[in-house]
Amino acid sequence: MKIIDKVINWARLKSPWVIHFNAGACNGCDIEVVAALTPTYDIERFGSILRGTPRHADVLLCSGPVTRQLKDRLVRIYEQMPEPKFVIAIGACACSGGAIDGCYSVVSGVDQAVPVSMYIPGCPASPDAIIDGVVKLLKSYEDSLKQADEKNENGK
Amino acid sequence: MILLLLKILVFPGILFLVVLSMIGEYFDRKVYAKMQNRMGPPWFQPVADFIKLLAKELIIPKNADRKIFKALPLVACSSVIIAYLYIPLWRKESIMSFNGDIIFVLYMLTIPTLTYSLAGWYSRSQYALIGSMRVLTQLFSYEVPLFMAVLAPTILASSWSFTEVINFYNAGGSLWLVNFIAFAVAIVTLQGKLEKVPFDIPEAETEIVAGSFTEYTGPLFAYFRLAMNMQTIAGASLVAAVFLPFGYGSFFIFNFIIYIIKVTFIIFLLAVIRTIFARLRTDQMLSFCWKYLAPIALVQILINVIIKAAVLK
Numbered sequence A: 001m002k003i004i005d006k007v008i009n010w011a012r013l014k015s016p017w018v019i020h021f022n023a024g025a026c027n028g029c030d031i032e033v034v035a036a037l038t039p040t041y042d043i044e045r046f047g048s049i050l051r052g053t054p055r056h057a058d059v060l061l062c063s064g065p066v067t068r069q070l071k072d073r074l075v076r077i078y079e080q081m082p083e084p085k086f087v088i089a090i091g092a093c094a095c096s097g098g099a100i101d102g103c104y105s106v107v108s109g110v111d112q113a114v115p116v117s118m119y120i121p122g123c124p125a126s127p128d129a130i131i132d133g134v135v136k137l138l139k140s141y142e143d144s145l146k147q148a149d150e151k152n153e154n155g156k
Numbered sequence B: 001m002i003l004l005l006l007k008i009l010v011f012p013g014i015l016f017l018v019v020l021s022m023i024g025e026y027f028d029r030k031v032y033a034k035m036q037n038r039m040g041p042p043w044f045q046p047v048a049d050f051i052k053l054l055a056k057e058l059i060i061p062k063n064a065d066r067k068i069f070k071a072l073p074l075v076a077c078s079s080v081i082i083a084y085l086y087i088p089l090w091r092k093e094s095i096m097s098f099n100g101d102i103i104f105v106l107y108m109l110t111i112p113t114l115t116y117s118l119a120g121w122y123s124r125s126q127y128a129l130i131g132s133m134r135v136l137t138q139l140f141s142y143e144v145p146l147f148m149a150v151l152a153p154t155i156l157a158s159s160w161s162f163t164e165v166i167n168f169y170n171a172g173g174s175l176w177l178v179n180f181i182a183f184a185v186a187i188v189t190l191q192g193k194l195e196k197v198p199f200d201i202p203e204a205e206t207e208i209v210a211g212s213f214t215e216y217t218g219p220l221f222a223y224f225r226l227a228m229n230m231q232t233i234a235g236a237s238l239v240a241a242v243f244l245p246f247g248y249g250s251f252f253i254f255n256f257i258i259y260i261i262k263v264t265f266i267i268f269l270l271a272v273i274r275t276i277f278a279r280l281r282t283d284q285m286l287s288f289c290w291k292y293l294a295p296i297a298l299v300q301i302l303i304n305v306i307i308k309a310a311v312l313k
């Protein structure tokens, strides 16, 4: 890896800005996400801040089962985010549809609409679990970068 | 010639300003976090944010005017840098100066605000449009008190040049304490200029997404953030030079430390104001600036005129 790529990857790992989107949740998970953003949990330690617009965000915190009405909007929000971007599904509903799966108005989990990189189960997922999820996502991104790097070097 | 170029590009010019603005942002965020009883960001946070934004994908909305959309962040950065070159830092002279440079610096520091508003206008998005209108409304409310506050000390000194104002107050002992009211007004209006809480109406993220920067991504947004941070430093240096004109001795290191302390103190004040207040509404902001701040600044001008007529002669 060239030194400039290393610097860029370091910066990406150190400043994951998040945006929160409710794709039809019962609001339980949203309250937990909001709680995770309060000073008690202090996600700014990891360089995270909440942005209002998808254009500035790196991580989409998506809660709730995707309803038919919101599916297109979710996809649009996802497409408005600049690369590299990640989606975290928060709560049982977002992972698989949860208690609301199979309802006539629901498409099921978030991964039916957009690619998801991390699932955080729980009904609702606790703030600790959400923060843990974000940190683990960064860790796995780092690992995947390292693996790709090793592959490249072995390939040569 | 080469020395001047080095001064402009490296120290105390562009590079120094960029580094200082990052440190300033870190300090601001740390004070904010400490007052909320939490740890706050690590020391490299502003650098990591900047590099990350530079490396992100750049999306330009289909309806936006491509050329202007791209040029605006650079205009904002360069106008702040030009303003900074004319502000005296730890010496009585700035890198470049002419008679009347206080007015020039004030106008140069207004240009970034105009670019924020144009940025919203040219992104052709509803939220950005509302944000840009709010930027302009806010500009009309804080700009007049700020100008009056900054020009009050210059009435005593009978000059609109930084060097002469500083010389005057250095010769006048503790005369600079007279300008305390104007100093307070300048700090409050500077808060409005930097669009921080309680005057963050233009980018109120709970109401209008992210204001005029809603459509800005990656590198362009990084430059806007940089311009904002540099504006903080330039504004703080301006206030320090006009209202706290002391500590211009013969030792370079000593002066430098005093300059850093002054700027840190002003950023600290701004951060404290940011933490303890909640956002105002647009109409509250307008009436606060015009009903209270402008008359207070006028009182300061009156005091200075009386002192000038009665005491100094």
Ligand code: SF4
Pocket: A025, A026, A027, A028, A029, A063, A064, A065, A090, A091, A092, A093, A094, A098, A099, A122, A123, A124, A125
């Ligand atoms: S996981 Fe539970 S709390 Fe979260 S949205 Fe679904 S039902 Fe509500």
